[in-house]
Amino acid sequence: MTLPAVILVGGQGTRLRPLTDRTRKDMLALVDRPLLAYTFEHLAGHGVARSIVSCGYLPDQIQAAFGHEHDGMALEYAIEDEPLGTGGAIGFAGRALEGSFFALNGDSLREADLGEMIAFHRSTGAKATILLTPVADPSRYGLVRTAADGRVETFLEKPRPEEIDTDLINAGLYVLEPEVLDLVPEGRAVSIEREVFPTLAAEGSVYGIALPGYWLDVGTPESYLQAHRDVLERIFSTQVGDALGADFTLVDDTAEVHPRAKLVPPVYVGPGAVVEEGARLGSLAVLGAGARLARGGVVENAVVGARTSIGEGASVVGSVVGDGAELGAGCQLHNLAVVGPGAKVGEGNVLDHGLRVGAGQTIPDDALHFT
Ligand code: GDD
Numbered sequence: 001m002t003l004p005a006v007i008l009v010g011g012q013g014t015r016l017r018p019l020t021d022r023t024r025k026d027m028l029a030l031v032d033r034p035l036l037a038y039t040f041e042h043l044a045g046h047g048v049a050r051s052i053v054s055c056g057y058l059p060d061q062i063q064a065a066f067g068h069e070h071d072g073m074a075l076e077y078a079i080e081d082e083p084l085g086t087g088g089a090i091g092f093a094g095r096a097l098e099g100s101f102f103a104l105n106g107d108s109l110r111e112a113d114l115g116e117m118i119a120f121h122r123s124t125g126a127k128a129t130i131l132l133t134p135v136a137d138p139s140r141y142g143l144v145r146t147a148a149d150g151r152v153e154t155f156l157e158k159p160r161p162e163e164i165d166t167d168l169i170n171a172g173l174y175v176l177e178p179e180v181l182d183l184v185p186e187g188r189a190v191s192i193e194r195e196v197f198p199t200l201a202a203e204g205s206v207y208g209i210a211l212p213g214y215w216l217d218v219g220t221p222e223s224y225l226q227a228h229r230d231v232l233e234r235i236f237s238t239q240v241g242d243a244l245g246a247d248f249t250l251v252d253d254t255a256e257v258h259p260r261a262k263l264v265p266p267v268y269v270g271p272g273a274v275v276e277e278g279a280r281l282g283s284l285a286v287l288g289a290g291a292r293l294a295r296g297g298v299v300e301n302a303v304v305g306a307r308t309s310i311g312e313g314a315s316v317v318g319s320v321v322g323d324g325a326e327l328g329a330g331c332q333l334h335n336l337a338v339v340g341p342g343a344k345v346g347e348g349n350v351l352d353h354g355l356r357v358g359a360g361q362t363i364p365d366d367a368l369h370f371t
């Protein structure tokens with residue numbers, strides 16, 4: 001037995017700037033496909049046959065990439081005139097459905113067993129059931145305190161440090177009964193986390209369950225790199241991970257890797273990408289479609305986007321280069337440096353300590369020398 005799903009994709013992704021300056025957060029590539037594809041894969045893998053993508057602003061990029069079907073799952077789009085908040089958006093899309101449904105945040109990666117979640121939801125008779133996951137620092141999330149049977153006692157969005165007494169947080173996926181939408185007033189923005197769940201907790205009709213399986217919120221350059229590592233190392237089980245095979249190496253048939261270049265697994269080389277003589281790619285590296293890694297260049301524990309050009313002897317370590325960016329010869333990127341899409345970084349620049357270059361920005365030769 002499964003349910004239809006409402007997927008929320010309305011957020012702005014500000015902490016991922018400049019990567020999100022030209023691409024919406026949910027459409028940023030994770031290895032070879034948009035982040036959102038992994039949410040679709042998860043839902044479809046558990047038999048979800050119909051999903052409504054709930055969009056706070058125009059979903060052109062999503063519609064263009066996915067259309068009306070993905071992995072055998074029908075896709076529909078609910079487009080708000082203006083962002084309605086998480087609760088308002090679930091109401092706007094969910095009122096078109098009959099019976100119980102899943103609602104979920106489209107900006108996290110998960111592999112929880114959805115069938116088990118439904119079974120638990122039915123066993124308690126709850127109006128809402130929240131998937132829970134443990135995290136090291138709950139402050140950026142919704143803290144959920146439960147009784148031994150899973151009944152939610154408190155739901156506290158973005159708790160203050162002194163309020164944190166559990167590591168369990170809202171993993172951003174719910175089973176909801178239609179009557180939950182009675183708590184969502186129409187015509188204004190409503191937060192399900194700040195308005196609806198606290199009300200349900202007070203009446204004892206919302207439950208939480210922590211299920212095994214991978215979970216990650218992709219909200220920062222650091223977690224974006226983490227997501228890549230987890231897919232490439234198959235800590236997070238995905239179709240892409242499977243395609244990497246036993247040698248953890250996936251080189252597209254149309255890519256060109258020079259015989260005297262070195263690939264260190266796990267590694268992914270996209271369609272039409274070029275790795276020149278003496279260059280080294282990996283471990284834990286992604287070279288996007290049509291990208292070029294010039295002679296002697298190094299990309300390690302890093303993501304280099306589609307159509308980028310990494311100059312001779314340049315190194316990109318623990319950093320991210322956005323689509324279409326160009327790094328001149330001898331550039332060095334370290335420690336979570338982020339070069340925005342379409343930026344041009346001249347020769348010999350050193351970018352360190354989380355330095356971010358804006359989308360389309362130009363940096364002259366030898367201008368930056370952070371150490
Ligand atoms: N359609 C629509 N309209 N979607 C929205 C809107 C809106 O007005 N506002 C936010 N969303 C979407 C976002 O795109 C995201 O997928 C999801 O709703 C949650 O919003 P975020 O803005 O990303 O919230 P958060 O990351 O601070 O916290 C949420 O996620 C945490 C887990 O990652 C909360 O649900 C927390 O409780 C939770 O722990």
Ligand code: MG
Nearest residue numbers: 011107217219
């Ligand atoms: Mg979020």
